[in-house]
Amino acid sequence: MHLAEFNIGTLKYDWDDPRVADFQNNLDRVYDIARRSPGYIWHMENEDMEAAQADAGGPLGGNPRTASTLSVWQDVDSLRHFVFQTAHKRFYDRKAEWYDLDGQGTRLVMWWVTDGHIPTIGQAMERFHHLKNHGTSNHAFGWDHVS
Numbered sequence: 001m002h003l004a005e006f007n008i009g010t011l012k013y014d015w016d017d018p019r020v021a022d023f024q025n026n027l028d029r030v031y032d033i034a035r036r037s038p039g040y041i042w043h044m045e046n047e048d049m050e051a052a053q054a055d056a057g058g059p060l061g062g063n064p065r066t067a068s069t070l071s072v073w074q075d076v077d078s079l080r081h082f083v084f085q086t087a088h089k090r091f092y093d094r095k096a097e098w099y100d101l102d103g104q105g106t107r108l109v110m111w112w113v114t115d116g117h118i119p120t121i122g123q124a125m126e127r128f129h130h131l132k133n134h135g136t137s138n139h140a141f142g143w144d145h146v147s
Contacts, residue, residue, distance in 0.1 A: 001112040002041060003076055006124035008060070008068040009099040009107050015064070023067075023098045026091060033086050034071065039078020042118060043071035052121045059125040067099070070124050072113060076146045079110075109140050 013019045027046065034040050044052070049068060056062030073079040082088055095101070109128045113119060131140035 002115055002117070003073045003079055003110055004071070004113045004117075004119045004124070004127075005073065005079055005108065005110045006068065006070045006119075006128060007108040008066065008128065009095075009101075010063060011065040011067050011098055012100045013065070013098075020098055023091065023094075030088050030091060033088060034082055037078065037082045037086065039074035040082065041072040041074060043069065044121075059122050065100075070119060070121065072118065076110075108142055110142065110146070111140050112138075 011020055011023075015024060031043065031046075034043060049070070052058055053060050053066040053068060054062060054064070060066055060068065071079075073082075083092060109124070109131045111127045127140040130137075131142065134140075136142060136145045
């Protein structure tokens with residue numbers, strides 16, 4: 001089994017606002033680090049994610065300030081290393097500059113997928129809502145479940 005992860009948040013400012021520029025200008029850099037990280041398998045590319053975020057009738061609701069990531073990793077340790085022990089952490093530590101954290105609550109969900117399975121945004125949102133509505137389980141979980 002591999003680990004799928006989906007995170008979602010709402011930016012404080014529009015994507016073209018200069019206050020979000022450092023975040024936006026480093027997305028490709030962070031994705032490149034992910035691709036080179038041990039245990040990385042796949043992530044939804046920018047163009048596909050942007051289309052999913054902009055789709056008003058889609059699972060993400062079309063909020064123009066949505067920022068999200070969907071990826072698959074070999075295991076929890078691989079994802080944990082990328083998130084907390086690479087340059088990604090410098091941006092993760094700055095999330096309060098860019099994201100409207102008030103009232104957002106759950107922002108990350110993880111779940112196990114069979115080897116070779118590429119999750120969809122619909123599947124990710126189903127797991128996200130399951131975690132939000134029912135709490136941690138083997139079906140949908142956060143860092144607390146794997147720590």
